[in-house]
Amino acid sequence: MGYRLMTTPIAFDSRPSPEPDFISKPFFDSLEQGVLCVQKCSRCEAVQLGELICNQCFAQDLQWVPASGQGKVHSCAIVHLAYHPAFAVPYAVVSVELAEGPRLLANMADCDLQDIQVGMPVVMRPSKLATGVTVPLFVPA
Amino acid sequence: MAQALNAAIAGLGVAGLTREETPPAAILAVEAIGNALDNAGLDRRSVDGLIITRSGAATSKDLDLDLQRLAGLRDLRLLQLLHGEGTSAIQSIQVAAMAVSCGMATNVLCVFADAPLKPGKATRESFSRIKSAEGLRGLRYSSGLFGGAASHAIAARRHMELYGTTTEHFGAIAVAARQWAQLNPRAVLRKPLTMADYLAARWIVEPFRLFDCAMPVNGAVAVLVTTSERALASAQPPVHIVGMGQGHPATLDQRGHDAEVTSGARLAAATAFGMAGITARDVDICEIYDAFTYLTLVSLEEYGFCARGEGGAFVASGAIAPGGRLPTNTGGGHLSGYYLQGMTPVEEAIQQARGQAGARQCEKHDLVLVTNEGGRMDYHANLLLSPHRSLR
Numbered sequence: 001m002g003y004r005l006m007t008t009p010i011a012f013d014s015r016p017s018p019e020p021d022f023i024s025k026p027f028f029d030s031l032e033q034g035v036l037c038v039q040k041c042s043r044c045e046a047v048q049l050g051e052l053i054c055n056q057c058f059a060q061d062l063q064w065v066p067a068s069g070q071g072k073v074h075s076c077a078i079v080h081l082a083y084h085p086a087f088a089v090p091y092a093v094v095s096v097e098l099a100e101g102p103r104l105l106a107n108m109a110d111c112d113l114q115d116i117q118v119g120m121p122v123v124m125r126p127s128k129l130a131t132g133v134t135v136p137l138f139v140p141a
Numbered sequence: 142m143a144q145a146l147n148a149a150i151a152g153l154g155v156a157g158l159t160r161e162e163t164p165p166a167a168i169l170a171v172e173a174i175g176n177a178l179d180n181a182g183l184d185r186r187s188v189d190g191l192i193i194t195r196s197g198a199a200t201s202k203d204l205d206l207d208l209q210r211l212a213g214l215r216d217l218r219l220l221q222l223l224h225g226e227g228t229s230a231i232q233s234i235q236v237a238a239m240a241v242s243c244g245m246a247t248n249v250l251c252v253f254a255d256a257p258l259k260p261g262k263a264t265r266e267s268f269s270r271i272k273s274a275e276g277l278r279g280l281r282y283s284s285g286l287f288g289g290a291a292s293h294a295i296a297a298r299r300h301m302e303l304y305g306t307t308t309e310h311f312g313a314i315a316v317a318a319r320q321w322a323q324l325n326p327r328a329v330l331r332k333p334l335t336m337a338d339y340l341a342a343r344w345i346v347e348p349f350r351l352f353d354c355a356m357p358v359n360g361a362v363a364v365l366v367t368t369s370e371r372a373l374a375s376a377q378p379p380v381h382i383v384g385m386g387q388g389h390p391a392t393l394d395q396r397g398h399d400a401e402v403t404s405g406a407r408l409a410a411a412t413a414f415g416m417a418g419i420t421a422r423d424v425d426i427c428e429i430y431d432a433f434t435y436l437t438l439v440s441l442e443e444y445g446f447c448a449r450g451e452g453g454a455f456v457a458s459g460a461i462a463p464g465g466r467l468p469t470n471t472g473g474g475h476l477s478g479y480y481l482q483g484m485t486p487v488e489e490a491i492q493q494a495r496g497q498a499g500a501r502q503c504e505k506h507d508l509v510l511v512t513n514e515g516g517r518m519d520y521h522a523n524l525l526l527s528p529h530r531s532l533r
Contacts, residue, residue, distance in 0.1 A: 018279025050277040077294035078347035083287035101396040105284045118302045
C-alpha cells in the first residue's frame with residue numbers, strides 16, 4: 001500500500017462519543033471496569049449485542065454477561081478522507097467478530113495499517129474518551 | 142395482484158443537476174415540478190397528489206410539506222413527506238402507483254430535491270453528519286466510520302475477501318459508467334476514463350478510490366404518476382409500472398450472517414418479478430442505485446444476473462458497458478452522471494423506456510429494472526418499467 005504508519009495517529013480521547021442509552025448502558029458501564037460484555041438470552045441462550053428482544057427466539061429476557069474479549073477482524077476499511085479532527089488520515093476502522101459471535105466497529109492499536117488482515121485474531125483493550133465513555137479498542141492477539 | 146396495478150409515468154422534469162451554486166432545494170423542487178407538468182402536457186390544477194422525498198442528510202429546513210404551497214398545488218387528495226433513506230424516491234413512486242390504481246388520486250407528483258453543495262463547504266460535510274450517536278450505534282462514529290463511503294468500504298472489503306473480487310472489478314464498473322456518461326449530455330463527468338486513470342485516482346476509503354464514489358450535485362427530479370389509461374393519452378410515450386417491490390432484511394451483524402454481501406434486492410426482486418410475471422432473463426436494461434461501484438456489483442448478484450461471488454467476473458466481461466448484453470446505468474449513474482439518490486436511476490429509466498435516450502438509447506427497452514438502495518444495504522426498493530402495459 002506504499003505507506004507505513006502506525007494506527008495511533010488517532011487522538012483517541014477526542015473521538016465523537018457514543019451516548020449510552022436504555023439498552024447499552026450496562027455495556028458501557030462494564031467497559032469502564034475493563035470488561036467487554038455481550039447479551040445472552042435467558043430462554044434460548046443465544047448470544048447477541050445491542051438488542052431489546054432476543055434476535056433468535058424473541059423473548060425479552062436478555063442478560064449482560066462477560067465476553068472473552070477475543071475476536072477476529074471480520075472486515076476493515078482504511079479512511080483517507082479527513083472527516084473529523086480526532087482522526088489523522090489514513091486510519092483503519094475494523095469490524096471485529098467477537099469469539100462469542102456478535103460483531104462491532106472499532107479501531108486497532110499497536111499494529112501497522114498494512115498489517116491489518118481480515119481474519120487476524122485480536123483482543124480487546126478498553127479505551128476511555130474525553131466524555132468519560134469507554135469504548136472497545138483492539139490489538140493483535 | 143398484478144391486475145390491480147394500473148399506473149404509469151407520464152411526466153418527467155429536472156432542475157439543476159449542477160456542481161455550481163443553486164437556489165435552495167425547495168426552489169429546485171418547484172422548478173422540476175413545473176418541468177414535469179410541461180413534459181406531461183398538464184397544468185397544476187390537474188395535480189391531486191404530491192409525495193415529497195429528501196436526502197437522509199437533509200432536514201425540514203431544506204424541504205417539507207410547505208412545498209405544496211410553494212409549488213401552487215391546491216386541494217390535494219394525497220400529500221406526504223416520505224422517508225426511506227436511499228429508497229425514498231422509488232418508494233414515493235410506489236405509493237403514487239398504488240394511489241392512482243385504487244382511485245385515491247389521479248395525477249400524483251413525486252419530487253426529490255437536494256442541494257448539498259454550498260460555497261466554501263466541503264461536500265463531505267454534507268454527507269458525513271453524525272445521524273445518531275445513541276448506544277452501540279455510536280461506536281460507528283467513535284471509530285471514525287463517517288459517511289457512506291466508509292460503511293460501504295467495509296462491505297466491499299468483505300466481498301473481496303470472500304470471493305476474490307479485485308480492485309479492477311470495481312474499476313470495470315467505474316469505466317463502464319463513464320463510457321455511458323460520455324453519451325449523456327446531463328452527465329457531470331464526461332471525459333474518457335481508462336482503467337489506468339481509475340487506478341491512479343486518490344483513495345477515499347480503501348478499497349474505494351475517487352471514481353468508486355458518487356458525484357454529488359444540486360438538483361431536483363419530479364415524476365408524474367397517473368393511470369395507464371391516462372398515460373396512453375398523454376403528451377409522452379407511456380411508461381407503465383409493471384412491477385414493484387421492496388426488501389428490508391435487517392440482517393444480523395453476527396456470525397453466520399452476511400450483511401456485507403447481501404441486500405434487500407432478493408426479496409424485492411421476488412415481489413416485483415412475480416407481479417410482472419417475468420424473470421431476470423427478461424430484463425433489457427438495469428438502472429441500479431450506484432452511490433458506490435460495489436452497489437452495482439452486489440445488486441447484479443442479488444437480482445440473479447450472475448451468481449453470488451461472480452459479480453466481479455460479470456462486470457469484467459463487459460456485460461454492463463455500452464454494447465454489452467445487460468446495459469446498466471446507461472446515463473452514467475451516480476458515479477459519472479449525477480447523484481440525486483433514488484431519482485438518478487429513475488430519470489434514466491424513464492428516458493430509456495420512452496425511447497428518448499438519444500445517443501445512448503438501447504435498442505431493446507421493453508423492460509427496465511430500476512433499483513434504490515438505502516442505509517448500508519439495509520433498505521431496497523425497485524420498479525419494473527415498460528412501454529407495454531402487460532408483458533404476459
